[in-house]
Amino acid sequence: MYGIRVNAQDTVKDMVLQNSVIKTRVNALIRNAEITETIYKDGLCQVSMELxxxxxxxxxxxxxSRG
Incomplete structure (x- = not known):
């Protein structure tokens, strides 16, 4: 993988957490992986792979080491 980016944003009002959002982004190229499971639910897609x-x-x- 080239990298994983995680962004988070919390909204606090009167010292009480109102909302919390965490977003992740993966920029990667994975070769020779076998897809073992694909799940579509609530507008999201989850892919499990074996490598x-x-x-x-x-x-x-x-x-x-360089050798």
Missing amino acids: KLDGRIWYRILSG
Whole structure:
């Protein structure tokens, strides 16, 4: 994924929370993932995916190794 952006806005009146809105945005390209489930409900779409990862590659990436 390239990034996840989270925006939040709370409305408070007389020291009482009136409204809370949290919005997220994902900018990503996911390759070789298998869609396992798609749910449409209340105008929203939820997609679940399965992605096989090679632990050796992630170890190199997260540890900062170049080799």
